[in-house]
Amino acid sequence: MKVCRSAGAASFFLLLFWLLTPGRVCGQETNEQEKYHVDSTLFVYYQRCRTEVTSPSVMQKLDTLFQMAKEKGDERMQAVALSTKVDHFYFSPSFEGQEDSLIFYTNTVKDFSLKTDQPQYYYFAWANRLITYYTKQKKFNLALYEANKMQKEAESREEIDGMQNCYQALFRIYQSKELYKQAALYAQKLIDMTLKYNMNQYNLANKYLELSNCHLQNNAPQKAWEAIEEAKKYIINEMQQGYLLCATLRYYVHVEDLPKAGTVLEEATQLYNSNTELKAKRLTHLLEAAVDYYMKIGEYDKALAMQTQSFGILKQNGFIPPIAYRRLGLIHASKKEYQKAIDNYEHAFLLSDSLGSIQEDRSAGEFATILGMEQLNQENKELIRKNQEIQLENRRRLIILLCIIVASFAFMFFREVRLNKILRRAKDVEQSASRMKTEFIQNMSHEIRTPLNSIVGFSQLLGSISGKDEEAKEYTDIIEQGSNHLLQLVDNVLELANLDSGTPILTDTKVEIGKLFRQWMEETKNSFKPGVEPVYEPGQEEVYVHTNPGRLTQVISHLLHNSARFTEKGSITLAWHTNPKQKLLTISVTDTGIGIPQDKQDFVFERFAKIDTFSTGTGLGLALGRLIMEKMGGSLTLDGKYTGGCRFVLTLPLK
Structure with missing residues (x-):
C-alpha cells in the first residue's frame, strides 16, 4: 500500500482539522498559516466563512473563496472551500432537501479531489460527512451501502487514508x-492499521476503550481487560483518563469485583468534579x-439519584x-x-414502538433507493454484456x-x-451484485423482524394480563395476528432470496411416502370448515422414495391450507400415484372450492400475486412452492381441465 503517501496525507488531515475548527487564538492562527503556507488573504476570508457555516449566505462566500484560491493556484484551499459547503449542509438544522444537497456536494468534493490528487478530502467528505x-x-x-463502496475503492487504489476512514465508518454504523x-x-482493524503504518496516535486510547466496551457487550471480559491495559499506554490528558476510569468501572461491575469497582468510582468522581470540560461533555x-x-450492591436510592441526574442531561440534549x-x-x-416501574416500562415501549415505525419507513425508503441504484447498475451491465456478446460473435466469424x-x-x-477473461470478470461482478442484494434483503429482514418480535411478545404479554376483558383480548389477538402475518411475509421474502441466490435443496432422505401423506x-x-370432508387416495400401500421431506411438507401443507381457506363445503382430496416407466411420483390436491378463473391460472404463480386483494395472505406461497419443486427437479402446475374447484398437480422424479 502507499505508506509514503499516507504520511503526507496525515499532515493534510491535520491541516483540515485545523482549518475546520473555529475559535483559535491569533498566535496559533499565524503559526499554522505559516506552517502550511496558506495565503493570508485566503485564510482570513476562510475564517469568516467558517464562523457563518450554517448561514445560507455562506454558500456565495464559499464560491468567492473557491475563485480566489483558483486565481492564486491554491488547489488545497479550493478543496477546503468545497468541503466547507458539505459542512454547511451537514451542520445546518434539518430541512427538506438536505440529504440531496449533502449528496451533491459530497460528490463535487470527490470529483475535485480525484482531479487534483487530494484523496484526504475525498474520503473525509464521503466517510465523515455523508456516511x-x-x-x-x-x-x-x-450507510453500509456507501461504506462497502468506499472500502472497495480504497482497496483497489491501495489508499491507507481511505481504509482508515472506512473502518471508522463501519465501526460507527455497527456500534x-x-x-x-x-x-x-472494525475497531480492532482500525487499531492495527494505526499501529502498522505509524499514523497519528492521539485518539488511540479512545479506540482501545471503545473496543473494550464492545468486548463487554459481547460478554468477553478478558478481551475487554486486555484492551483497557493497552489503552493505558496511550493516555495523554485528563479527558482520556476519565474515559479510562469509566471503562474500568464498567469492567469491574461486569465481572462483579465490587470492592475494586467502588474504588474506581470514587477516583473517577473526583476527576470529573475537578475537570469542568470532562464533566460538561x-x-x-x-x-x-x-x-x-x-x-x-443494592443501593437503589443512589442508583435512582444517578439515573435522575443522567435523565436531566439527556433531556437538555433533546432526546431520551x-x-x-x-x-x-x-x-x-x-x-x-x-406502579412507577410499569409507567417507565410503558413509556419505553411506546417510544421504542414509535422509533421502530420510523425505522421501518426509513428502511423501506432505503430499500427503494438502493434497488433503484442496483437497477441502473444492472441495466448498464446488461448493455455491456450484450455489446461483448456482439463483439465475441464478430470475432468468431473473423476467426473462421x-x-x-x-x-x-x-x-x-x-x-x-x-x-473470455473479460466475460468471467463480468460474471464475477454480476455474482457479487447478486450476493449484495441477498445480504441486503437478509439485513432488511433482520431489521424488520426485530420490532415485529417485540410487538408479538408484548401483545402476548398484554393478552395474558388482560384477564377476562374480552375487548382487550380481541385487540391483542388482532395485533398478534397482524404481526405474525408480517413475520410470515419477511420469512417468505428471505427464503425466496436464498433460493434465487442458488441455494440447493438436497433430496437424499429416504422416507415412506404413504406415512408422510x-x-x-x-x-x-x-383447519377444514364444517361440512368439508377430507379424502385421502393413496396410489399403493407402501412406497419408499428419496426426497426432501421438510420442503415437500412445506409445499403440500400450503396447498392444503389454501384449499381449506377457499372451500366452504364438499371435499378436499389428497391423492398420489407412481409411474414406474417414467420414474415419476405424481401428487394432487383437489378441492370443491371457489376455483380460479382460466385467465388467472398462470398469474397465481407469480410473486405477490393475489386474485382477491382483500383476502389475507402474502401472495408468495404458490411462487415459493413452484420454485422449491423446480429446485427438487419436479414441477407444480394447476390442472386447467378441472372445473369443480382447484386441482394442483406436483411431480417429482423417483430415485
Missing part, C-alpha cells in the same frame, strides 16, 4: 446498530456506570432513549415501586475466415482468450 449523516439519521442500510461483534472487528458515561454499580426509561423502570422495580492463416489464427486465439392430512384437517 456519518446516514448513521445519525438511522439510515443504516444506506449504532448495537451489533457489537462486528463493531469490535461526558458526565453521562460516569453516571451510567455508577447506576450499574449501585444496582449491583428508550433504554434510559427501562433502566429507571428496573430501579423502581428493585425498590418495589411497581482467417483460420487458414496460421499467424492470424494464433492472433485471434489470443483475442478469444482475452475476451397420512401425516399431512391428519395435521391439516382440523
